Amino acid sequence: MAGTGAARSVIRGGRGGYRFDPGEPRTDLAALDTALAHGSRALELFCGEPLPGPPGPLADTERRHLARQRRAVHQDRTECLALLRRHREARTR
Numbered sequence: 001m002a003g004t005g006a007a008r009s010v011i012r013g014g015r016g017g018y019r020f021d022p023g024e025p026r027t028d029l030a031a032l033d034t035a036l037a038h039g040s041r042a043l044e045l046f047c048g049e050p051l052p053g054p055p056g057p058l059a060d061t062e063r064r065h066l067a068r069q070r071r072a073v074h075q076d077r078t079e080c081l082a083l084l085r086r087h088r089e090a091r092t093r
Contacts, residue, residue: 032080039077046070 012021040067051059081090 029084032084036077036080038056039073039080042073043070043077046073 010020010022012019044071046066050063051068078090081087
């Protein structure tokens with residue numbers, strides 16, 4: 001079963017029985033902050049025109065694909081900022 005095993009379990013066995021070990025707290029805000037950090041990093045990788053040199057239909061297709069990906073990452077990042085109530089950042093970037 002996926003997600004099971006000692007590495008994923010919050011139940012730890014030891015001498016004298018078992019104990020609950022939840023690890024680091026997991027919250028929606030922490031997940032949003034993580035997603036935002038990854039989105040920001042992803043946007044840094046998109047600098048300038050994608051594939052500016054190569055001509056041809058394959059390069060055109062890839063350029064369009066990369067442009068769609070950039071827009072999707074930008075939209076996801078903006079949504080994360082809005083959910084975190086960081087509206088000013090969401091509008092300026």
